[in-house]
Amino acid sequence: MSGQTDTQRKEPERRKHSQRPAKQSLYLSIISHARADAVSSRFHSADFTQTRYGYVAARLKLMCLFFAIMVPVFALFDFLTLPSEQAQFLLKARIALSASLFLLVYVLHRQVSVAVIRIIITLTFLVPTVFYLSSMQSFSITPDAGVPLFFSMMPYLIMAMLGLFPLTVSGGLFLAGVIIIPVALFEANRFNGDYYALFNTLWLLSLFAGISLWLQTGQLLMLLKLYRESTVDPLTELINRRVLLRQASQEQKKSAEDLQPFSVMMFDLDRFKRINDYHGHAVGDQVLVTVARIMKQELRNTDIIARFGGEEFVAVLPGVSLGEATQVAQRVADSIRNKAIPLNDGESLYVTSSIGVTQYKTGEDIELTLKRVDDLLYQAKASGRDKVVDDQNMMHATGQLIAEKVAEVA
Template sequence: MPNSSYSENDDRRQHVNKPQKLLNSGKSFFASNSTIEDVISTSHHSKDFIQTRNQYIVERLKLVCLFFAISVPLSSLFDFIAFENVQAELLLVNRLILSCALIGLCQLIRRSNTVNMTRLVLTLSFLFPVLFYTATELSLTQTMAYRDIPLSFTLIPYLIVAMLGLFPLTLIGGIALLSVISLPLTILEYIQYSGNYAAVIDKLWLLVLFGGISLWLQSGQMVMLMKLYRESTIDSLTGLINRRVLIRQIEAISKNSNAVQKSFSIMMFDLDHFKRVNDTYGHMVGDQVLVKISSLLKWELRNSDVIARFGGEEFLVVMPHLELEQATHVALRVADVIRKSSVMTDQQQEVTFTTSIGVTQYIVDEPIAKLFKRVDDLLYQAKNQGRDRVENTPVLEPVELVAS
């Protein structure tokens, strides 16, 4: 029987349609049809996609911060044309302060690009220019009428809002960022309110218009990024993650394991005589077998397990926080379920199949390539020993599957 620490999670297999289950199986919103919920929030996004999107935002954010850190002071040349010298000098000081702040944010995101740090820098990179505009306008209106301020300056907050469309944000994230940006502008309007509510409504309408455009652009970028990610990282037949994503995830798991000095286990599956299935029944039936195996793995394994299609008929599973003995019992159970399953051909022929499995435990600080080599050797050992069996490293004696 499986170890109790694994069995406690077995009841979760009865809820295979839960979003979290789909996340770890590599499907989630990366299935053939995305849903509106995936654009609204990140609750259905896999950790790997969140990291991929975060890196995309980081690279664009660094470029934007650097560009405006340079262009904002240069804009002071136009200030000396549009304003009096005293006002232009005030603007120059404010622009230099904003430029230094943007350079600081650029350096901050270079040193740390975690998801939370990216959110913070992204928020500040838009909030600082709005604060610059708010403080500058308050200063300018002390010496000149608002109607005399050049249009190029009064449009700054709307341009800032429109630039939010450069980033693939969810609707919730975009609205939250818009709210942060709008707060200083709301305070500014409250301070400057002179009873002309029509002018306030006009400004509010422009803000809503530009905000809606930016949200639409953000959603479009999110959908595009989802599509590109899905096509490059998800196996179209089984819906499982491919080897590229697996490597990233297992590197992250091993890094965490090294930090907490805890291990994990992996198992590699290879369908026995799969070529014979293709030759006898055709490749369409072979595809049905692969889909069936992937469905069984998603059903039998925990939400925290990472399942990937490693090769043609090879699958690899990473089991965080499981030692070899526990992982071996899991492999035995999964292999037994696979052996008892089948698919039907169009001619109503029942096709059964078995699998050979290699199981091993990660050794803290060992290279991932060495871990893969060891589990691959164990898999071929299982095949050479007669197939339909589980082989593990010497912590346990090799266990042969016995038909019930």
């Protein structure tokens, strides 16, 4: 940089510009995004979706297991309070419900993919609703026939159970509909002119549904907040190193199953410490945010981008070979190099990056892949910075160096 002496003199003044407004705006943005995400899972990251549904699956197992055991036990009260024929019918229905719940627990134990869990949670609330409707059908519909409180309260109990899970508003409304619609059709089918009883039932179900939705979104927002704080870099809004390693390990498994390649790129901003020293950390943070934004724009939605630490970024490109990844790295490097970052005094700052690129080798540990790409990055910096070095470049440079040594000896 030219004129560094003048810039150094301005350093204390530039550092007076507080970074707090930018950070406050960022945190408000994160909170706003979390609230929007509570409505739908459309923009949830794949990692958060897997984390959330893993939490849902654990709760589903416990709930299904508890009711699978307790539902047949309560058949004793049926035989004590109801006619024998009806009690025997209800016993069969209870056993069927219990067997269904045990089956759901078994499937959860065997397979916990997001798609399967979504089906299971729907069945978890649909099957008890069917049990309730079949049980009510067994009771006499004459005015003087009494229905035990356990059965009359069952749809409200089922609805209340929705509050145990961190669901989105759209997901909660869907499951509430799975419960309300069959019950409403059943009530309409046996409607005897008592509008008060009909609307009272639907109103109570809606009330329980509203409370459950409130509990669900509260859990989801808390889970989002904890997830973001532990996995997302608050400055760049990229995932952190821990999540990157987890997702890269998943890509490793997919690569072994599907025999699809994937490549890894590691970026390092050149002379970033000098930027912090001469322009202040607020400008340094602005540079990091700008580079993160460029990477998001240049890479695909399916690519995994993380802030690896300090001024280092890592991107995992599923289904991309080494040659293609090197071209992508060159394109990102060009975008970073040509991006003008405005400063407070009206001037612009330009930065460059050094990039290492490698392709995952089947069977190797992901840590070894990251070690190799880190070595390539080091070579890019050691050979003059503002370069992209991949496995092929490295082998070519090594062969050239050996040839030169041999020539010297000869």
